[in-house]
Amino acid sequence: MADNDNVQSGKNFGVGTPQKTEGYFLKGLTHLDWGMKDRLSRIFNQQSGKSVMLAFDHGYIMGPTSGLERIDLTIVPLIGYADCIMCTRGILRSVVPPTFNKPVSLRYSAGSTVLTDLNDECVMDIEEAVRLNASLLAVMVAVGDPKHEGQTIRNLTQTVDVGTKFGIPTMGVTAVGKELVRDARYLAMSSRVCAENGAHVVKTYYCEKDFEQVTNSVPVPIVIAGGKKLPEKEALEMAYRAINEGAAGVDMGRNIFQANNPIAMIQAVRDVVHHGSKPEEAFKKWISES
Numbered sequence: 001m002a003d004n005d006n007v008q009s010g011k012n013f014g015v016g017t018p019q020k021t022e023g024y025f026l027k028g029l030t031h032l033d034w035g036m037k038d039r040l041s042r043i044f045n046q047q048s049g050k051s052v053m054l055a056f057d058h059g060y061i062m063g064p065t066s067g068l069e070r071i072d073l074t075i076v077p078l079i080g081y082a083d084c085i086m087c088t089r090g091i092l093r094s095v096v097p098p099t100f101n102k103p104v105s106l107r108y109s110a111g112s113t114v115l116t117d118l119n120d121e122c123v124m125d126i127e128e129a130v131r132l133n134a135s136l137l138a139v140m141v142a143v144g145d146p147k148h149e150g151q152t153i154r155n156l157t158q159t160v161d162v163g164t165k166f167g168i169p170t171m172g173v174t175a176v177g178k179e180l181v182r183d184a185r186y187l188a189m190s191s192r193v194c195a196e197n198g199a200h201v202v203k204t205y206y207c208e209k210d211f212e213q214v215t216n217s218v219p220v221p222i223v224i225a226g227g228k229k230l231p232e233k234e235a236l237e238m239a240y241r242a243i244n245e246g247a248a249g250v251d252m253g254r255n256i257f258q259a260n261n262p263i264a265m266i267q268a269v270r271d272v273v274h275h276g277s278k279p280e281e282a283f284k285k286w287i288s289e290s
């Protein structure tokens with residue numbers, strides 16, 4: 001117990017030095033509470049303002065897809081290079097060593113698989129996310145899906161409500177239905193719907209034409225999914241263009257873990273995202289000789 005004899009009066013009040021009022025380095029998130037900002041600051045690098053998230057949650061809809069058959073062998077060696085990992089609770093508990101101490105973007109919504117009808121989802125229990133020390137709750141949002149749009153937006157709304165209670169931010173993940181076109185108009189619409197409903201981060205796809213309209217019309221950070229496997233150079237080009245057109249990072253899976261040399265690829269992606277390296281340079285440095 002503190003000794004209450006000899007309590008000295010304070011002397012150094014810094015009179016004349018106004019207390020600094022810090023801003024926040026991520027777009028649209030200045031007014032969040034401390035816990036939210038602390039979690040987001042673990043995901044996004046404060047110098048670059050960007051993040052390289054490694055996504056390997058695909059199994060929840062696809063099962064053991066190529067590159068994810070043995071996550072302990074293929075993904076665990078990559079985790080050290082990522083700023084954040086995106087996965088399901090099942091893989092987190094069974095395979096990811098907690099000693100990595102990486103922020104987790106937890107797959108928080110789940111339901112149907114590729115074998116039936118995608119996007120028919122519910123959300124998890126927040127206590128489980130707290131137990132797993134999640135830094136971000138990732139929820140699929142299927143704007144324009146005639147059957148599941150409403151339910152997935154309700155899932156997002158519920159997640160933002162409960163996540164806010166516990167200081168855990170939410171990421172809206174824009175789903176793309178088979179019949180929906182991945183153009184700037186649609187991606188801006190679905191990403192904006194996520195932000196309007198309270199998502200603190202939005203994950204969407206890159207589009208070659210007018211992607212700046214997507215990033216400019218969404219008031220919070222956008223990260224892009226990698227999408228289907230591309231040749232390494234093309235995937236780096238896509239990341240480069242997305243960052244230059246306003247994305248705050250990538251949440252990339254197949255283009256990293258299905259690459260010929262995934263460790264080289266994730267380092268090349270880091271150079272592009274955090275240091276603005278040209279894709280050609282990053283490719284030469286990491287990929288061509290690997």
Ligand code: 5RP
Binds near residue numbers: 086226253
């Ligand atoms: C699945 C996801 C994936 O995490 C996402 O698609 C990222 O992976 P990839 O870069 O392979 O597209 O959100 O719903």
